[in-house]
Amino acid sequence: MAKRPHLHFKGEQLHTGAFKYLGRYVNPGDDEEDQREPEYSPMQDTFRNSLSNFVRKRRVREEQRDPGIDVRHIDFIQLNFFGVFKAADFETTYRERFGLSPVTFKDYNRSGLFAIENPSRFERFIEDVQQFIEAEDPLETDEYSPAIRFIKSFDGFSTGEILQISESHPKVVLDFIKTPRLYAQFIEPIRNELLLYLQGAGINFELNPAAETIELENPSWESLVKIAENFDIVQSVSSHDSGIIRPSRFGVPIREFGFEVNEENIEELPIIGVLDSGVNDQNPLEPILIRCGSDYDLGGNDPFDDQQVNLLHFGRHPVKS
Numbered sequence: 001m002a003k004r005p006h007l008h009f010k011g012e013q014l015h016t017g018a019f020k021y022l023g024r025y026v027n028p029g030d031d032e033e034d035q036r037e038p039e040y041s042p043m044q045d046t047f048r049n050s051l052s053n054f055v056r057k058r059r060v061r062e063e064q065r066d067p068g069i070d071v072r073h074i075d076f077i078q079l080n081f082f083g084v085f086k087a088a089d090f091e092t093t094y095r096e097r098f099g100l101s102p103v104t105f106k107d108y109n110r111s112g113l114f115a116i117e118n119p120s121r122f123e124r125f126i127e128d129v130q131q132f133i134e135a136e137d138p139l140e141t142d143e144y145s146p147a148i149r150f151i152k153s154f155d156g157f158s159t160g161e162i163l164q165i166s167e168s169h170p171k172v173v174l175d176f177i178k179t180p181r182l183y184a185q186f187i188e189p190i191r192n193e194l195l196l197y198l199q200g201a202g203i204n205f206e207l208n209p210a211a212e213t214i215e216l217e218n219p220s221w222e223s224l225v226k227i228a229e230n231f232d233i234v235q236s237v238s239s240h241d242s243g244i245i246r247p248s249r250f251g252v253p254i255r256e257f258g259f260e261v262n263e264e265n266i267e268e269l270p271i272i273g274v275l276d277s278g279v280n281d282q283n284p285l286e287p288i289l290i291r292c293g294s295d296y297d298l299g300g301n302d303p304f305d306d307q308q309v310n311l312l313h314f315g316r317h318p319v320k321s
Helices: 041-064 087-098 119-134 146-150 180-201 221-230 310-314
Strands: 076-081 100-106 111-116 151-156 171-176 204-208 213-217 234-238 244-247 253-256
Touching: 041 119, 041 151, 076 100, 087 100, 087 119, 087 146, 119 146, 146 151, 171 180, 180 204, 180 213, 180 221, 221 234
Parallel strands: none
Antiparallel strands: 076 111, 076 151, 100 111, 171 213, 171 234, 204 213, 244 253
16 A cells, blocks of 8 residues: 555656666776877977976086096986886886886886986987977877887986085985995995095095995085085985984994083073973983973873974974984
């Protein structure tokens, strides 16, 4: 029996068949926009600008090198991709055809720094890019490798990008490229020349072979620029304001900050209060921190169980402990 027998539908019945729900997946081929031929003219413009920037940066870097420093050189190129660079699919092609060897990736493997391992093969890359730029219809020619269509843009790698600081610091870290394929041919011989240069310049340093880094003590800004310009295995020149972590003789991490607090007349120093959820005491300011227990915390927490106010400790840069 109907729930409302007094109601009757008098309209015309439009559909008599069974209703079928459509799936949530839409076939890309059904979209009219997907049926259109790709338009490569914007990509040609991008490649034209990328090529100009790369050539300019490469030329400037060559001009900056000191001919008095007898060391091998290797150039780099930064590639940005439309998708994720899968080494299993692309690395062999990029190495064998373009002479490029991957060094490091970022942006979820959508951007990478590549070493120009084989300059003669790299000329094919330049030729392919030029063929792509000059083609009336890039899809109608086979004069370039289709692999370059996966590249969104590219650029050189300048000295300014290596120098991640704008002035010298008491402790400066040189971070090397880490590519086993290039170790014997480039990394080891250039690193040995760098060590000789540091000794000759009277710069105190400590080499960490495991991390492939060198820590410099009180280097001049001029020497840092000279290193960045001439020793191509140096990927970055930076200063770790949060300290340097190195292994001890027994493999235990040791953090050093390059300075210590002078505890003479420490009782005469004024007391400064910090309104925050806590202060991390694992830093060189630990001797002057007052341990007041949990009396001043509404939740009864340890006032030294926090990592958020290290910016107050070290000044200009936030530090992750």
